[in-house]
Amino acid sequence: MHALIIEDDYLIAQALGDMLERFGFTKFSFARSEDAAVMGANQPDIDLITADVRLLPGDGVNAVEAICTHRHLPVLFITGYREELEERKPNATVIQKPIKEEELREAICKLLGARFKTA
Numbered sequence: 346m347h348a349l350i351i352e353d354d355y356l357i358a359q360a361l362g363d364m365l366e367r368f369g370f371t372k373f374s375f376a377r378s379e380d381a382a383v384m385g386a387n388q389p390d391i392d393l394i395t396a397d398v399r400l401l402p403g404d405g406v407n408a409v410e411a412i413c414t415h416r417h418l419p420v421l422f423i424t425g426y427r428e429e430l431e432e433r434k435p436n437a438t439v440i441q442k443p444i445k446e447e448e449l450r451e452a453i454c455k456l457l458g459a460r461f462k463t464a
Contacts, residue, residue: 346369346370346371346392347370347371347372347373347374347388347390348365348370348373348374348391348394348395349374349375349376349382349386349388349391349394349395349418350365350374350376350395351376351394351396351405352376352377352395352396352400352423353399353400353401354397358377360444361423361444361449364446365395368449368450368453368461370392370393374391376408378400378402379400379402379403379405379408379411382408383408383412391418392418393418393421393456394418395421396408396409396421396423397423397424398426398429399426405422406430419438419456419457420437421438421439421449421453422440423439424439424441425442438455439452440452
C-alpha cells in the first residue's frame with residue numbers, strides 16, 4: 346500500500362512513515378509544502394493521504410482540496426490544530442498530534458475498511 350505523507354516536519358514525517366510501515370504500507374511519498382503535495386499526488390497508486398493542516402509554506406487543507414478535485418482518495422488529517430480543522434472541514438477524519446499509534450491504526454481502519462489489514 347502507498348501513502349502520501351503531507352508534513353513539513355521531517356522527524357514527524359519519518360515517524361509517521363515508520364508507523365505506517367508497521368501497518369503494512371510499503372511505498373511512501375513525502376511532501377513538505379502545499380505545492381509539493383499537489384504535484385506529488387499525480388502518482389496513480391496512492392491508497393491513503395495523511396496531511397497536516399499547517400504547512401510552511403502553504404496549507405494542508407488547501408492541498409487536499411486541490412488533490413481531491415481530480416481524484417477521490419481517503420484522507421487522514423494529523424494535526425496539532427484539530428479545532429481549526431473541524432471548523433474548516435467538520436466531516437474530516439482527524440487525529441491530534443502527538444501521534445498515538447493505536448489512534449492512527451483506528452483512523453486508517455475507518456478510512457480503508459477491509460483493504461486495511463494490519464501486520
